[in-house]
Amino acid sequence: MTTATQPGMxxxxxxxxxxxxxLGLAPSLALAGPEGTYAMTGTNPGDxxxxxxxxxxxxxxxxxxxxxxxGADETKGIGALTTGSDRTFxxxxxxxxxxxxALYELQGDGSWSGTWxxxxxxQLGTEIWRPEGGGTTTRGGNTS
Numbered sequence: 001m002t003t004a005t006q007p008g009m010x011x012x013x014x015x016x017x018x019x020x021x022x023l024g025l026a027p028s029l030a031l032a033g034p035e036g037t038y039a040m041t042g043t044n045p046g047d048x049x050x051x052x053x054x055x056x057x058x059x060x061x062x063x064x065x066x067x068x069x070x071g072a073d074e075t076k077g078i079g080a081l082t083t084g085s086d087r088t089f090x091x092x093x094x095x096x097x098x099x100x101x102a103l104y105e106l107q108g109d110g111s112w113s114g115t116w117x118x119x120x121x122x123q124l125g126t127e128i129w130r131p132e133g134g135g136t137t138t139r140g141g142n143t144s
Contacts (some may be wrong), residue, residue, distance in 0.1 A: 006114070032041075034079070034081070035064065037054065037130075038056075038111075039066065039130045039132055040053050040129050041127070041128050043125055048066065053069050053071070054069045054096035063078055064089075064091075065078065066079050077092055077093030077094070079091035088105055089106070089114075090103050091103075101117065102117055103116075110131050113118075113128045115130075
């Protein structure tokens with residue numbers, strides 16, 4: 001091998017090593033979920049009155065613990081990502097006064113946008129979770 005081809009080989013090796021490193025990280029990014037702390041805004045079903053608060057999502061195994069905080073009030077729920085996707089997040093909740101379900105989709109900016117209703121409800125409310133600090137998330141997990 002001549003010295004003239006060695007720099008070209010070194011560049012190819014660097015590119016190959018970088019490609020393998022990036023591909024090695026891809027599974028961990030795909031497995032990341034919605035865990036994090038979010039500023040939340042929404043509208044109630046029916047009258048569409050607005051509300052806001054904070055949502056904390058914590059991974060608990062294959063499921064997620066979800067806590068909505070409205071001042072001193074908290075609502076607890078359990079969530080799961082849909083099989084084969086890390087972009088759709090379903091949550092069942094219990095506020096102590098009512099039970100319900102919500103369905104969220106991961107948006108391009110790292111926020112989660114969805115609809116919800118309580119048991120017996122006939123209309124939907126809306127809700128958006130934005131990563132605290134105004135950053136974006138990677139697959140809903142890490143804020144930047």
